[in-house]
Amino acid sequence: MTTWRDYGPPELPAPLAAALEAFAEHGYHGTTVREIAARAGLSVPGLYHHYPSKQSLLQGLSELTMSELLDRSAAALAEAGDDPLARFEALVESLLRFHMYRREQAFVGSTEIRSMDGDYRAVYVGHRDAQQRLVDEAVDAGVAAGVFTTPYPKDAARALTTMCVGVSTWYRPDGPLGPDELIARNLAFARELVGYTPPA
């Protein structure tokens, strides 16, 4: 990864790439191990040589997804410096961008929480909460600095996250608007949501 704004195709081992496609299409329980193996160009035992279970494919995929998301968020914040508005915008842009360029991964992660078995689900939810905390903090900082006027920072942050995560449910790379255009518009919505009003 060169910077948090640059996205190549996801770098996933063949079995995880295969699992990703299948899970995105039919869901975890709707996908068979045989289908994943076929998509990965392996036999079923060949697949099991690399991953010990179907569940481990979901976990491996989810871990790669969340660590990339958190890494990019951290990089965006680091680059933004100290200004609360710049930090907020960098974080939201990164979140939007991730949910476009890593749409399938983000979608599978958020829709298959209930398919993760207990212990790992707690780990995954921890990652999600960490990401939500970044957004909460960015909004709180803006309110503290007086640049955001929302009376309900926590609810605004949640609405905002919901909006960004939701991008992975409707965004299509072949849609009428390009990523940069969509990001600009949704970033504008984000500013309105937290009550940012540019200095006169």
Added chain:
Amino acid sequence: MTTWRDYGPPELPAPLAAALEAFAEHGYHGTTVREIAARAGLSVPGLYHHYPSKQSLLQGLSELTMSELLDRSAAALAEAGDDPLARFEALVESLLRFHMYRREQAFVGSTEIRSMDGDYRAVYVGHRDAQQRLVDEAVDAGVAAGVFTTPYPKDAARALTTMCVGVSTWYRPDGPLGPDELIARNLAFARELVGYTPPA
């Protein structure tokens, strides 16, 4: 249904209520017919006496969900009269309320589209599009009347719908804030999203 604002517990036949709980918990493919039958207090053949297949349970449930959603939206709009702001607010309030009081149904509908088989999926998507069109029209009308200032009505409407539908993923009836409080806050966010500025 007395009015679009009033919600009792959902009125579902026992098999659909059982399927709803199970689908919400494990997803469609993660749920077995035996589990649904047990929750409904029936044997497996007893369940099949009322519904011819597992798929028909999902379809029956989804149809009841969408017809209630569309009926309530229509009632809210009818009651609101001609004023664009009133119509917009009634529609959004109804949408938010539905996704709180019919949270599980809305959640299952939106997450199990990929589990609906082809023909019915088209029907379901038609219902979804009809609902989205109501929101689009309400925003467009506000822009046309000059009360909303957003330069991107269609994107704002989509962001708004995403936010409302997302309520079904995080709302918990036993959370710290009651439904009316949450609706008031999210309604305020909705107004900011479309660029409503109260007349001075």
Added chain:
DNA sequence: AGATCCACCGAGCGAGCGTTCGGTAGGGAG
């Protein structure tokens, strides 16, 4: 009383599931 229908169930069918057993082919180390 018999006939008919509805609501329901015990048992089990064939198919397909996640997973495993017991291998094989090839390459690098000693």
Added chain:
DNA sequence: CTCCCTACCGAACGCTCGCTCGGTGGATCT
């Protein structure tokens, strides 16, 4: 040349899946 490790695979195991067969018992009608 042997030994061992990695990367795989054909076949099949035990189980559970969605679904069905062939009923039973009770209410209603004639």
